[in-house]
Amino acid sequence: MSITSREFWTLTHGMILGALFLLSFAGGLAGLYSLRPELVTPTGLKERLVRLRLGTSVMAIVAWLTVFTGTYIVYPWYRTPAPQGADLSLFPKSLLIANPNTAGWHSFGMEWKEHIAWFAPILATVVAYLVWKYGPELARNNQFRKMVIALFIIAFASAAIAGLFGALITKAAPVL
Amino acid sequence: MTTRTFSDVKVKAVDTVDAVVTTGPAAAAMVAGGIGALMIGLLTTLAEASEVIANALKFVKPVGPLSGKTILGVVAWLISWFLLNLALKDRDSNLSKAFTITLALIIAGLLLTFPPFFELFAAE
Numbered sequence: 001m002s003i004t005s006r007e008f009w010t011l012t013h014g015m016i017l018g019a020l021f022l023l024s025f026a027g028g029l030a031g032l033y034s035l036r037p038e039l040v041t042p043t044g045l046k047e048r049l050v051r052l053r054l055g056t057s058v059m060a061i062v063a064w065l066t067v068f069t070g071t072y073i074v075y076p077w078y079r080t081p082a083p084q085g086a087d088l089s090l091f092p093k094s095l096l097i098a099n100p101n102t103a104g105w106h107s108f109g110m111e112w113k114e115h116i117a118w119f120a121p122i123l124a125t126v127v128a129y130l131v132w133k134y135g136p137e138l139a140r141n142n143q144f145r146k147m148v149i150a151l152f153i154i155a156f157a158s159a160a161i162a163g164l165f166g167a168l169i170t171k172a173a174p175v176l
Numbered sequence: 177m178t179t180r181t182f183s184d185v186k187v188k189a190v191d192t193v194d195a196v197v198t199t200g201p202a203a204a205a206m207v208a209g210g211i212g213a214l215m216i217g218l219l220t221t222l223a224e225a226s227e228v229i230a231n232a233l234k235f236v237k238p239v240g241p242l243s244g245k246t247i248l249g250v251v252a253w254l255i256s257w258f259l260l261n262l263a264l265k266d267r268d269s270n271l272s273k274a275f276t277i278t279l280a281l282i283i284a285g286l287l288l289t290f291p292p293f294f295e296l297f298a299a300e
Contacts, residue, residue, distance in 0.1 A: 071246060076238035108291050115220050115289035118246050119213050119282070122253050126209040130202055144202070147275045151206065154282060 006077055010175050013069040017062050018163050021120075024059035025156045028127075031055060032149050035139045049135040056128040056152075063121035063159060070117065070166075077175045078110070092173035105172050109165040117162035123155035200264030203274035208260055210281025212253025217288025219245040225297040 003011065031052040034040065040048060082091035088098055096106040130148050131138065138145045223230040223241045233244025287293050 067246075071239055071242060072236065075242065079240060080238075107295075111291040112289065114242055115216060115245070116286065118216055118249060119285065122212045122250070123209050123282075126205050129205050134202060144199075144271055147206070147271065150275075151209070151278070 004176070006074075006175050009069060009073045010170065013066060013074050014163065014166050014170065017066040017069065018159075020062045021059060021066060021156075021159055021163075024055050024062060025152070028052065028055040028059055028152060029149070029156075032131075032138070032145065032152060035145060036142075037139055040139075045136065045139055049131075053128075053132050053135065056124070056131045059155075060121060060124040060128040063124045063155070066159070067117050067121055070162075071114070074175060075114065078173075089173075090176055092169070092175055095173045096169070102172055105165075105169050109169050113162040113165040113169070116158050120155045120159035120162070123151050123158070127152045127155060198266075198268065199271050199274075200267040200269045201261055203269035203271060204257060204260035204264045206271075206274050206278040207281070208253055208257035210278040210285070211256040212249050213285030214281045214288070215252035215285075216245055216249035217285035219248055221288045221294040221297055224294045225299055227299050 031048055035045070035048060035052065037045070077092075079093045080091055082088055082094035086094075088095040093106055093110070096102045096110075127148055130151075134144070138148060219229075219233065223233055223245060230241045233241035233248075235247055236243035
């Protein structure tokens with residue numbers, strides 16, 4: 001039972017960092033949603049803000065790590081052109097494009113995933129910044145809090161789309 | 177204009193952003209995030225439309241044009257954040273307006289990175 005270095009990085013990018021991202025999003029969303037004076041005492045608010053700041057920061061850091069490992073480590077392996085006569089199973093992009101039934105996984109799936117993924121760390125960082133800087137104000141101001149939640153969800157949705165297509169593309173043409 | 181601080185605001189739920197104080201940095205951060213998203217979208221569509229631009233965006237050869245799109249997108253985000261924060265940090269900003277602008281920028285970025293859309297501009 002062993003994995004290659006490419007499989008290690010693909011796993012790290014998609015599953016380990018992806019799982020951490022999902023966990024931190026879930027915690028962050030619950031924290032933001034319940035950050036209301038009618039739901040928590042001032043002491044509780046202070047305690048929750050510590051976790052919320054940590055959770056949103058972790059989500060932003062993980063998002064950056066995910067896009068960097070994806071773009072600069074895994075993606076080059078994915079897109080390396082296949083030499084003439086090569087075994088296409090070793091060249092995922094070429095393998096997908098060679099078959100009209102699978103070409104869409106690249107032309108739609110990968111093309112969308114590789115770009116939209118980068119929205120996640122940018123927006124997650126914006127959210128983390130707003131939580132750190134305006135923590136108590138988010139509890140007082142419902143509209144502001146809802147704006148932050150909206151940006152948080154958009155960050156997650158961007159990553160979710162990228163993650164979904166990553167999983168499906170890997171199934172169709174894994175990086176070996 | 178008197179700048180109020182958060183300590184001046186009693187802890188209570190308010191339903192509008194009008195009472196929020198010193199919101200300039202928040203507006204700056206949000207709008208800058210939208211600008212970053214838009215820039216990535218713009219570069220994606222431009223790279224599709226022009227091989228010259230696509231080649232120019234190959235900052236890191238194994239990564240291809242994606243490297244230039246994302247590096248410039250992140251740079252645009254950070255520079256706009258810095259400049260907007262400089263301009264707004266000591267001012268009150270209309271957060272509703274800033275958020276609307278942010279959403280519009282993000283939606284534009286999403287559209288410009290959506291393959292069926294940007295492929296409309298594919299170079300012949």
